Amino acid sequence: MPPQLTVTDRDILAAHLDLFDRAGLRLSPGIEPADVEDGVCDDLECFRLAPATTVLSLIDADAQPFFTNITFPDNTGLYPTTHAQLPAYIRAVCAPAGTDLRDVTVVPDPGSLDTGTARLQFGEWDVVDVSYDLSAGGWEPDRVNGSHGLIPDLIAAAIPNGGEAGIFSTADGETAVVYLNEIDAGATRTAVVHGRPAPHTAPDAKKPVTAAAARAAARNAAIDNLFTVLFAEEEN
Structure with missing residues (x-):
């Protein structure tokens, strides 16, 4: 019987897919969450050690990444x-x-x-x-x-205006580049290559927080979390 995801595995996978989505990572056309599950099952040991890196390293039968931004x-x-x-x-x-x-x-x-x-x-x-x-x-x-x-x-x-890029090692030790682009036209971001994103400037507390600014702040936090997770997995 092929390896199966446990309840804990599914929870971890769902949490990472949610983080990827909030950070702006998108599945490639034709790739469904079920395909991601199948890919994870093929390398379950690596997934349990480094879930984010393992999922973002997945490729299809044509050696194309599962995510459009990679x-x-x-x-x-x-x-x-x-x-x-x-x-x-x-x-x-x-x-x-x-x-x-x-x-x-x-x-x-x-x-x-x-x-x-x-x-x-x-x-x-x-x-x-x-x-x-x-x-x-x-x-x-x-x-x-x-x-x-x-x-x-x-x-x-x-890198487009307002976007950034990060570099990490895949589960196979290959170098991967992930691009993350802005979702709000008015947002500005710092382009980062080969390193952690620069700290985000805290908004002026006296200025009203618009819906767009709130979305941008949430996305920025998700991006920071994503890079923190990837770099932590690489160090381990």
Whole structure:
């Protein structure tokens, strides 16, 4: 008989799915809560040790994340080794952020098989240039051109106004990026890469709290809780 969730397991899973939802994480189209349960049952031991990480690490039969806001940039079948492979990789890393990436133009350095600049166009007017060195891997910074590394630079470029991103290790030890976007157009958030979110400024007690502000505050608290849980699981 395959492993089954206990009542406690179901309660823990429900609590985490509720936290993910409040933080802005959404299941991918075609993925249902029952699919999440099945995925957890396949790795029940890991779930009981690190429930948040295990659930957010789930992938479908096509190796796509269960959640729309997550990408796995170190995937060996995804990381580019040639200039021609770079646009597809950039789209894969940036798409879960939910931004309008309309065009990617790759300009290799003269005579180089590994280095160059990728120009990313977001929407009608926003353009970001990202330097890269494919031989250095995705995380190695380049102090000469000011790059923090291909992947961190792509994440920073893709985060929409009011959004943020965090990085954690999956149940298999793979690096995952989670994007969290604002739900209220008037809210402002701090983009965070490779670290805990910055503390949120307490609202002025003299100002009336609007419904939008209350929703934003609740979401901010959920995001903080989510990152706290992920980092705690990683440390353990």
